[in-house]
Amino acid sequence: MTSLQLPGRLQQSLEDTKVEYRQLGKSGLRVSVPILGCMGFGDSQAIPWALDEDKGLNTWDTANSYSNGASERIIGKALKQFGIPREKVVILTKCNFAVGETPEEQQFAFYSEFDRSKDYQNQFGLSRIAIFNQVEASLKRLGTTYIDLLQIHRYDSSVPIEETLKALHDLVQSGKVRYIGASSMWATQFARLQFCAEQNGWTKFVSMQDQYNLLYREEELDIKIIGRVEELAKKHEWPMAHIALAWINKRVTSPIIGCSSLRRLDEAIGSNGKRLDSDEEQYLEELYQPRPIWGHI
Structure with a gap:
């Protein structure tokens, strides 16, 4: 055939x-x-x-x-x-x-x-x-x-x-x-x-x-997580945005991204197919502690 x-x-x-x-x-x-x-x-x-x-x-x-x-x-x-x-x-x-x-x-x-x-x-x-x-x-x-x-x-x-x-x-x-x-x-x-x-x-x-992403879960941002994102980005030789998108893409149907330039848009599209292993995901998540949320406007 x-x-x-x-x-x-x-x-x-x-x-x-x-x-x-x-x-x-x-x-x-x-x-x-x-x-x-x-x-x-x-x-x-x-x-x-x-x-x-x-x-x-x-x-x-x-x-x-x-x-x-x-x-x-x-x-x-x-x-x-x-x-x-x-x-x-x-x-x-x-x-x-x-x-x-x-x-x-x-x-x-x-x-x-x-x-x-x-x-x-x-x-x-x-x-x-x-x-x-x-x-x-x-x-x-x-x-x-x-x-x-x-x-x-x-x-x-x-x-x-x-x-x-x-x-x-x-x-x-x-x-x-x-x-x-x-x-x-x-x-x-x-x-x-x-x-x-x-x-x-x-x-x-x-x-x-x-509003939900790696750094902003339950309306709280922990600056320490950014350091780990940067660390993994250097390890993979990816932009930091690809680390955050690889994390969120596994958890939602599709993230909504706001872009201020064509370069940022291309960068976001370039994350297609990139994956983190379970140890890397745990490394990113372990610093996060859920906190009370103040509500919706």
Whole structure:
């Protein structure tokens, strides 16, 4: 039996692919490892070095509130500017926080004023109407007809969870959202949401995005760990980032990385396939002591 010759285009595609892919949680959605974090996208200069890199980094994480909507607009502009087929990328965005109508209007700085303003009623939070309004606005900024993964940015205790979950379920049923996820909440809150969705036959969350990495577990950083990261990096002749990414890649589906330059992006992609042995992992972890966490904003 003769083996088939690999088609030239497929061979080139494999050579151009510098990352690996994994299924997100228990879902069938496949995401790149790592995921590109777009929180820092606030002007169009972010596009050329970050999104026009055809290296397989096809999963982008943003939120409606990042740079007051500018991050989503930049992604939408990139899709159009570079002629990127929508089905070739995975877009993750979030809802809950308001998007200011001017750059100076930041909800984090003026929360009570947003709550009282006529211009921001039903524009934030996790009520049914607010979720629908936020999704429609995100779709417009992204210039697309659907969101691959919609994440609730925080837990909203002011709204019945049944209302929130039914709204998310209806968005999935409508096709405007493919999957749903959550971000930054207590485990008990997340469990309560999942249980309610399951009991009612509604769409369940496939992911939880939280701050978690080798140096920042439970919101604590131990400077001594950095010394050990540096030590192992010298041993392997790797950048320090590859040590941290090798550790996290074994523990989560895909880390979300924020990059300030093309060099940093290439460095992160270059960690693909790198592994630490069990002794090295223990060496990195043994200094860490869990501490009380101060909460989520």
